[in-house]
Amino acid sequence: MKQVIRILSGLLILLSGQQLYAQQMTNAEKLSVPQSSAFKLVDISPTLIESPATPKAFGLGVLQSFSGDGWPQNYTAQFTPYWWALPKGRDVFNFIGVKRYKNGASPEVWKTNPFSALKFTNISIAFIKKDMVPDTVTTSQKVFSAGFRTTVIRAYGRGYAERLHALVDTLTQKQQADILDLVSSDPAYSAAVLSGDTATTARIIRQYxxxxxEALSALMNRVKSQLVEKPVFQWDVSGAYATYGIADTTWKTGRAGIWSTVVFNAPLNVHRTGAITTNYLSIAGYARYMYDAYAIEKGMIAHSNSVDVGGRLSLEFDPVSFGMEAIYRNYAVGDNLKSQRVVGFVNYRVAKDLYINGAFGNDFGLDKSRILALFGVVVGFGNEKLDMSKLPSAP
Incomplete structure (x- = not known):
């Protein structure tokens, strides 16, 4: 009789505790849909300086100037090949780039790989309508642009790797714990088994x-909170190419550029007991080198190179971030295209995969007081999952 009850109890565990095993895989939450590099090349983006983020598998964006008429005419699509090409090995350690190292009898050491975010290289394309030729005619051109963005170096704070390992190790141990061994030490359960009281044994097993x-869910949330923690330092490199539709009959090279961003993040609530670190002060520096086939020299259209230098200060209080950026542009052909872009911006995460952003300020151009007012919506798609149960082997 006791054996029968134990078998029935085991079946009940499989039914009532199936959530335990499902939790070994979890969604990678709060992934972003970064502002498109294809947009940024032609200055049709709320901000030209990017925030540190891990991109979703796929994203769509719509952007419109407040001075535009009718339906929005600027669209972008972007994807991250990592989420499509590498379906295996997506555990939390591979996701962040945490490895463990062991040297003989020495204690094992957990470290983050500073180059681990290279795998999240993001590709974007954009279809834009904007006046990109600096002449007296205000006709807009059709523009097709393609770009990429990659994180070269990403560095987390001290002890990040050890904390992640400790959380996942505890989670793994709890997942593998045998509930039947736990309830067997309960006197009420033993009494119910001896008396043949199947209702009581089932109730006790459900309680355990x-x-x-509940314990697994709490641990899972702590792991997820650490996974979305921003790095202390990040260096990104982006590039893009744009071709212009001139007079609706000819497509010609318009712009090509490469730029770099370095960002420092200072957490604002790290010392609060039990706080989830989602609030940050971010300081970023930015530089771009660009070839422009439609610059202006002595009143004539000419090709030229230009250099951008700027910075940004922002505050993030999840789910909203806001701040200001200023960028100075200098063309090689002369002083008449020197200008600056100074804007205030706000980004808001409306839902898990839905973001709105906007900016207002002064834009680049022949007229130094040219007004910029943009509003955008970006939507992310993808079912990005991470394995929460695997511990990496020591190399």
């Missing part, structure tokens, strides 16, 4: 299963 699920 619920406690374990």
């Amino acid at each position: 299963t619920a406690r374990k699920n």
